[in-house]
Amino acid sequence: LTGNDGWSELAALYREQARSLIRLAALLVDDVGTAEEIVQDAFVLVHRRWEHVDKPEQYLRKSVVNLARSRLRRRLVALRYPPAHVPDAPAVDELDTDQGAVIDALQVLPRRQREVLVLRYWSELSEAEIAATLGISTGSVKTHAHRGIAALEQGLEL
């Protein structure tokens, strides 16, 4: 960032994107505190590369997904040792029964399917945008989406 203009530009970007990005991260890591940390880390990254980033929103979204994946990987390691991770607010039990079941089923999906479904049905991104965010082909996006929906459907029927 150079000068006050760049700084105010970053602040404006935070005001516009922070809420949406934290919610996205929360869907990926089911932990609002971690989600906020992830978003803060993403903003630090975009700040470092500010002069080289053409589309900050896209860069932030991609960073959030990657950082969330990294956090989940670390969490898997942490799960081997007590105490286990306990999701914080919003508690799933604050949702109605069906919504809670959907969120529960979503959280047990394989990582990639979960990412694709969240980006597709919550972020409302196109397949091309999802592919660009996750760094995979649109064909893979379709496959993961199809399998994810099928797995979700199966999980909800149980």
Add this chain to the structure above:
Amino acid sequence: VTVEARLRDATATYTERIEPSIDGWQRLAERFEPRRPRPWLITAGAFLLVIASVAAVYAFMRDGSDSRAPIASPRAPSRIVAVTNDGRVVVIDPADGHEIRQLAVDAQPQGGVAVSVDGRMIYYARLSGAVCNAFTGDSFSVTDLAVISVRGGAPKILATYARSPSVSPDGRLLAYVRAPCGTAGTAAVVRGPGHDKGSDWGTGWPSPGDPLDRVSWAPDSRHLAFDQGYPYVFDASSKAGPASSRRVDIGDGTVWFGYRGSRDQFLAFRFASSEPANIVVLGPDGLPRQQLFTLPGSSSPSSLVSDRSGLHILFVDAESWLSRWRPGQTKPTKVAPGFAGAVWVPTPRP
């Protein structure tokens, strides 16, 4: 209700309660440290600064106007091209005047001689053998400007009614004096790259009645000095041509430009005709900066040049002795008698 719709509904409801912390931006802003220059950039900058400082100190010492001792003592040129009083152009050894090679026998002895910067071509004033009749009715020999290889061969005529060649230090320009039939010199002519075409600044000299002579380039290859009763200098790169000329007020004397180790300083040699005859170095302002040596008697040398370093001076004294001088000598060394003009053959740069 499809699974997709249920998914949209559940995720929207789940996330709509999530809000960023009130102090989120403040905590984030605290993590942004001012960007620091990269270490290699600092190192490179410091290195360049040191180099620039050393270069500045070196340049100051090298061009210091009040320096009396030579800063550098490069090897003196090993050859001289000279014109003898009987019109021969020869290559001689500066140590003892030993004649190494004869290049031509048709030179106008007082017409001057010059060498290209690569030392391969010799420019001299050649007696064509023809005779011209001036408007006064008197007959004169026609003098051409010729160029010949230092290895010998036939001369090539560059200009008719021309003399006193001078090659610019960068080798791009050739200046000479245009001397129409029966005149000693009326104009300085500068030729461009390749020396195959010239631009003539032949009109409007301040003293049109006096002969023009001793054309010589300044070390910057831009300013040209000549003598026309008084020393004059003009900017050869100026569109103004003769209008850019200015008289150098050095009192009673004659100016030759020559190297003093700097391309952009206007140092010159002055010969004051008052006794004793001093050869001095002038600064860009025309004021004397350094006295080099004193000539016996009051007569001026007929030619005086320096080598590329400016430390080795060559001249022909009033008794036609080819003489040389280098820093540290209290008086010049006589090389050989019977010469009208001479010039150093440039030492090739390593």
